[in-house]
Amino acid sequence: MSAVATQQTDAELVHRCREGDAEAWNALVERFSRYVYAICVQGFRLREQDAEDVFQDVFTRVYERLGTLRNDDAVRPWIAQLTRRLCLDKLSSGSREEPVGEPRANEEAMMADIDEAFAVREALTELSEPCQEVLDRFFARDESYRTIGAALDLPPGTIASRISRCLRKLRSQLEGRNEA
Amino acid sequence: MPEGDYLDLRLGDFLEGLSGSAPGPGGASAAALTAAFAASLVTMVARESSGSWADSGGAAAQARELEERVVPLAAETAEAWEAALGALRDASDGGAEKGGELEEKLARAAELPLAIAEAAADIARLAAVAAELGDGTYRSDAAAAAVLAAGAARASAHFVAINLGTRQDDEWLERALVSADVAADAASRALDAGP
Numbered sequence: 001m002s003a004v005a006t007q008q009t010d011a012e013l014v015h016r017c018r019e020g021d022a023e024a025w026n027a028l029v030e031r032f033s034r035y036v037y038a039i040c041v042q043g044f045r046l047r048e049q050d051a052e053d054v055f056q057d058v059f060t061r062v063y064e065r066l067g068t069l070r071n072d073d074a075v076r077p078w079i080a081q082l083t084r085r086l087c088l089d090k091l092s093s094g095s096r097e098e099p100v101g102e103p104r105a106n107e108e109a110m111m112a113d114i115d116e117a118f119a120v121r122e123a124l125t126e127l128s129e130p131c132q133e134v135l136d137r138f139f140a141r142d143e144s145y146r147t148i149g150a151a152l153d154l155p156p157g158t159i160a161s162r163i164s165r166c167l168r169k170l171r172s173q174l175e176g177r178n179e180a
Numbered sequence: 181m182p183e184g185d186y187l188d189l190r191l192g193d194f195l196e197g198l199s200g201s202a203p204g205p206g207g208a209s210a211a212a213l214t215a216a217f218a219a220s221l222v223t224m225v226a227r228e229s230s231g232s233w234a235d236s237g238g239a240a241a242q243a244r245e246l247e248e249r250v251v252p253l254a255a256e257t258a259e260a261w262e263a264a265l266g267a268l269r270d271a272s273d274g275g276a277e278k279g280g281e282l283e284e285k286l287a288r289a290a291e292l293p294l295a296i297a298e299a300a301a302d303i304a305r306l307a308a309v310a311a312e313l314g315d316g317t318y319r320s321d322a323a324a325a326a327v328l329a330a331g332a333a334r335a336s337a338h339f340v341a342i343n344l345g346t347r348q349d350d351e352w353l354e355r356a357l358v359s360a361d362v363a364a365d366a367a368s369r370a371l372d373a374g375p
Contacts (some may be wrong), residue, residue, distance in 0.1 A: 139245055144299070144301070144302055145302050145305060146298065146301070146355075157305065160302075160305060160309060161235065161309070163242055164238025164239055167241055168235065168237070171237070
C-alpha cells in the first residue's frame, strides 16, 4: 500500500484528486477497491464478470463526478451509494450472469456489516506488526495455538493471552475511530 | 442423516443418527460437537466475567472462533469416514484403485480427527484460563468445559491412530497425541483452579 494511501484522510485524498494528482487517484482506487468489490460480491452476490463491470462503472463515475461531491469527508458513503445503485441497475437489467445467491434482503444491515468489516480491517493496520500477525493467523488463517507458537517462536501457552491483548488494542482503535 | 452442517438438526435427531445403524455421525463427530459444547461454555464464562476479567472479551472471541472452526468438522469427518470405508470396500472387492484414491481418502479420514484434536486442545487451554481468571460463580463451568474438551481431544487422537493404520512414527499421530496431552494438562489445571 502506498504512503499516500495509508497516511492521508479521505478528505485529503479527494482534495488531491480534484487537483489532478495521478498518484492520489491510484491511492483512492486502492483504498476503496476492496470496499466496492465487497458490496458487489458479498452484498449483492454478483458473479465475477458483473462485479467487474460495476467496479469499472463506479470508478469511472467517481472520476467524472468527484467535483460534485459537497463534503469531501463523505466520499465513502457516496461511493457506497453509487455502488449500491449500480448493483441494482445490473440486477434489474438482466445481467449476463445469475447472481451467486439471493442478494441480502436487508440492505441497511448488509451495508452496516460491510462497513464494520472494513473498519476492523483498517483498525488492524494500525496495530503493531506482531499483533497483526497473531490476529491474522488465528482469526483469518484458522491456525492453532501450537502452529502460531511454532511460527512465531513463542510458547503455545501464551498465545491465547497475546491474542486477547491484541484484541483489546484493536477495540481501543475502533472506539477511537468511532469517537472521532 | 442429511449431509451438511449438523447445526441444522435438532439435538434429538442428531442423537438418533448417532445411535442408528445408517451411515452418519460416529465417535469423531461426537468428539467435534463435544468440543463445540466446551467452547460454548467458555464463551459463556468469559461473557459473564467481564466485570472482573480484563481479557474476558478476547477469550470469548477466541472461544467463538474455535467453536465455529470445530462444528463443521463434525459432519466433514463423518463424510470422510464414509468415503474411506467405501474405498476400502471397493479395494477389497478387487476394484481398481484410481491414482492413489484410497490413500487420499484414508488420509482425509485421519486429517479431520487431527483438526478436531488440535481445536479441542486449544479450547481446553482457553477453558483452563477461564477457570483461573473467570468469575468465581462460573469457574465450575469452565472446568467442565476443559474436561469435555480434553475428552474430545483424546478421542480424536485415537481416531487419528486408527485411521492412519497405527504408524507410530507418523507426524499427524504425534501432533494428535501432543494435543491430547496438552488438553489433559489443561483440564487438570482447570479442576485445580477451585471454585
